[in-house]
Each structure stands twice: as C-alpha cells, then as structure tokens.
Amino acid sequence: MGFRTLKLRKNPACPACGTREIKELIDYDQFCGIAPPTETGPLEVSSFGSVAAANVVDGIPQVTVEEYKARLDKGDKPFLLDVREPHEYAIVNLGAPLIPVGQVGSRLADIPVGKDEEILVHCKSGGRSQKAALELKAAGFTNVKNLAGGITAWAERVDTSLPKY
Numbered sequence: 001m002g003f004r005t006l007k008l009r010k011n012p013a014c015p016a017c018g019t020r021e022i023k024e025l026i027d028y029d030q031f032c033g034i035a036p037p038t039e040t041g042p043l044e045v046s047s048f049g050s051v052a053a054a055n056v057v058d059g060i061p062q063v064t065v066e067e068y069k070a071r072l073d074k075g076d077k078p079f080l081l082d083v084r085e086p087h088e089y090a091i092v093n094l095g096a097p098l099i100p101v102g103q104v105g106s107r108l109a110d111i112p113v114g115k116d117e118e119i120l121v122h123c124k125s126g127g128r129s130q131k132a133a134l135e136l137k138a139a140g141f142t143n144v145k146n147l148a149g150g151i152t153a154w155a156e157r158v159d160t161s162l163p164k165y
Contacts, residue, residue, distance in 0.1 A: 060133045062148040063120060069158045078118040081111065083132040084151075088124060092151060092163050101128040104135050115141050122147035122154075124165075 012018045055062055071078070080096035082089060089098045099107050101123065113119060119141060123129040126148050133144045147154075155162040 057130060057146070058134060059137065060130060061145045062126075063145050064148055065153045065158050068120065068147060068154075078120045078145075079111075079113045080147075081119055081121045081132070082123070082151075083121055083129050084123050088165065091165050092155065094122070094151065094154065096122070101132045104132045105139070108136075108139055111136075111141075116143060118143045118145065120145050120147055123150045125150045125152050 010017045080094060082093060082096040082098045083101040083104060084098070085100050086098065097110075097112075099110060111119070119133075119136060121129040121133045121136070121144065123132070126146060129150060130146045133146045136144045149157075151162070152164060155164050
C-alpha cells in the first residue's frame with residue numbers, strides 16, 4: 001500500500017484553514033444556496049426541530065415522555081409497544097412487549113389489543129417508532145401514537161437512573 005502527500009497552501013480567506021477564527025455556526029441551507037425545508041419529515045431532524053417537536057406528524061399524534069408519565073401516575077395505562085431490536089431491549093426497557101420495527105407488519109397478531117384501542121409505540125429516539133406507528137395505522141389500527149424522544153428522552157427527563165446507550 002502506498003500513500004501520497006500533497007502540500008497545499010492555506011487560503012487566508014478560508015474559515016477552516018485560514019487565519020480567520022470561527023466564532024459561530026453558519027446557516028447550512030443558506031451556505032449551500034438551497035431553500036430551507038418548509039416542514040420536518042417523520043424521520044428527519046432539521047433546524048426547525050425534530051419529530052419530538054411536533055404534536056402530529058404524518059397523522060400520528062406525538063406524546064411527550066412527560067405526558068406519558070403523567071398518565072401513568074393517574075392510573076391510565078395505554079398499551080405500550082417497544083419496536084427496538086432485542087440487543088437494545090436487553091440494555092434497558094420499560095417492560096413493554098418487544099416487536100422489532102422490521103417485524104411489525106408480519107406480527108400484527110401478536111399485538112394483544114383491538115384495532116380501536118390506544119397503542120403508544122416507542123423506540124430509542126422516536127424515528128423507528130414513528131415508522132412503526134405509520135405501519136400500524138396502515139394496517140387498520142385507529143388509535144396509534146408515538147412516544148416522542150423514545151426511551152432516550154425517558155431516561156433523560158423522567159427516570160435518570162436508567163442506562164443510556
């Protein structure tokens with residue numbers, strides 16, 4: 001294996017290699033000359049926020065971990081479904097049944113609630129659970145919600161004793 005070394009001159013006007021000091025982040029969309037997005041998609045994080053920042057994304061209501069905790073404290077326990085992978089579930093879980101997101105469509109019969117009952121879906125941060133919630137909705141489940149921020153938000157804002165990965 002061989003390597004080649006090139007010597008490049010510094011451009012004094014370049015913010016990365018020149019003599020100027022970087023003091024703040026730039027607007028990436030403006031820098032690239034593209035129009036900023038008008039909305040945030042279900043699995044996208046942008047300067048406008050993430051999935052967790054919206055009340056409803058693609059027809060799926062988003063429930064914050066604080067809202068879910070308040071409901072649990074009142075004795076209201078919606079069916080919670082974990083759609084992470086088994087190795088993630090082994091690290092930390094909330095006691096919810098596990099159906100990995102890639103198996104949701106083929107394991108609809110394993111969901112022990114009716115199609116009209118409330119299902120709250122969670123994953124690590126909210127992206128995979130949003131995808132699973134959309135799949136459940138397409139399969140005829142009418143009351144599906146996404147736990148925005150997932151188990152990471154739960155471990156950061158509700159139960160800080162839980163491990164994070």
